[in-house]
Each structure stands twice: as C-alpha cells, then as structure tokens.
Amino acid sequence: MKKWRAVILLVASLVSGVGSGWVDAAEIPCTACHAQTKNNAAHDAAEISCQACHGAGDAHLQRPSGDTIETFQDPAAAAICSSCHTDAHIPAADSHARAGVTCTSCHSAHADPPKSPETSCRSCHAAVNAAFDMHQSHRSNGDAAACVACHDPHAPAREPDCAECHAEVAGPFVYEHAASRLEGCAACHAPHGSTNRHLLAMQDTGALCLTCHSAMPQFHVGFAPNTPSRFDTLTQCTNCHVEIHGSNLDRNFLK
Numbered sequence: 001m002k003k004w005r006a007v008i009l010l011v012a013s014l015v016s017g018v019g020s021g022w023v024d025a026a027e028i029p030c031t032a033c034h035a036q037t038k039n040n041a042a043h044d045a046a047e048i049s050c051q052a053c054h055g056a057g058d059a060h061l062q063r064p065s066g067d068t069i070e071t072f073q074d075p076a077a078a079a080i081c082s083s084c085h086t087d088a089h090i091p092a093a094d095s096h097a098r099a100g101v102t103c104t105s106c107h108s109a110h111a112d113p114p115k116s117p118e119t120s121c122r123s124c125h126a127a128v129n130a131a132f133d134m135h136q137s138h139r140s141n142g143d144a145a146a147c148v149a150c151h152d153p154h155a156p157a158r159e160p161d162c163a164e165c166h167a168e169v170a171g172p173f174v175y176e177h178a179a180s181r182l183e184g185c186a187a188c189h190a191p192h193g194s195t196n197r198h199l200l201a202m203q204d205t206g207a208l209c210l211t212c213h214s215a216m217p218q219f220h221v222g223f224a225p226n227t228p229s230r231f232d233t234l235t236q237c238t239n240c241h242v243e244i245h246g247s248n249l250d251r252n253f254l255k
Contacts, residue, residue, distance in 0.1 A: 037050070081103045136199050205238055242254065
C-alpha cells in the first residue's frame, strides 16, 4: 500500500510541476523504491534522514537517476560524511581518499550490522590477508590482531606505533639500534605474518643481520685474513648481542 501511495504522489508532483528542493520523507518514503536501504540502524538511531546525506530529493523524484541524487561514488563525497564524522575523517590528509577510495568502499551506510574493519581491509589488502595465515602471525588474544589496532585508516599514512604494545623493546635507550630508528621495526620483522620465529624477515638471524652489517670486526671473520671465518649466516648474533633492540649499558648491545 505504501509503495502505491508513493507512486501516486510521485505522479502528482510531476503533473503539478511541484518540486524545487526537499521532500517530506513521510510522504515519499525512499524505501518504496530502495527497499535494500531499510536496515540503517546507526543513522536511524541518530534520526538522520536520507536527504541529509543524499541531498534534496525533488529532482530525483521527477527524474530517477544517479545524476539527480548524491550516490557517493566520487571521492569528494567524503566531505559529506566528514560533516558529521569530524572526529575520524580528515579528507585532505586521508591516504585512502588520495588513492580514490571513497567512504562507501569500506563502510556501508545502510548495513545492519556494518561490515567489520577486517572484512573491509582484507577485501583490498589480499597480500596482508595471506600473511595472517602464516605459521607465525601477529595475533592478539589468539585472534589475528585487528587492522585498526595498528593502522588508522582515516589518518595520514604513517608507520604504526609498535611501542603501544611492545613498550619493553621501544626505548628510549642510551644506545639505540639504528635500523629501528631509520626504518622502524619492519627493518627486521614482517609485521603481519612470517614463516620465521618472532616474525623475522629471514629465517637465519645471521643472514638478517648481514643485510646491514656486512662490514664486521676482524675477529668475527677470523683471527687472521687467511683463516676460516668464525661466523656465517647461520650464526645466532643475538647469543652475544642480547639486547638487540637497544641498550642503556653497551653500545654493541652485549648487555
């Protein structure tokens, strides 16, 4: 009955030439045509009407088309969302917006319940999704750590602050591991998942250290230039350099 009433009112408005702005939603319910938008729990609870986001509906009633209503397909439409969600959205600095990702690429304004962050993130970041299935993966309480625990999808792109969870290795230290200050934790660790223990980027610690420390003291190589090397890629450097993340006592991280 409601659908037919909406159609009758639509025809009446077309015949009379009425239409220059906002439409009374109680008279012309959008869900008469857009039934899939009925589940809009979050916006309904805040008493936000369809036209508050999609703009005045009069032109759309006269000529139903994506050209006569805001469809949120343009990244610039994020400004509409940010007019309310000012605490989370900074369109000018948003790395997703600069990549052409709109708010509705991740968020469904009408879904109930909404998509989880992991579902949204992994639909694009497939390589990261695969990393969480590796033997060693970044887990929290037995489950894969939520993407938003480390990444803010609305903020400017930046390195995640690992120290928020791993404060014991974050410093500051009197003697700091230069790699962690220049490249961050990802210089040695694969943050999402790895086949190696401790999420290391390489299986052998010696091989990983040698990617930066190719120039070693002579006694590491051998006691004389023509003697066999005392250390190689299979050497566990951390057997001696126990405070590898940083030390307050020794510049070589020996204690």
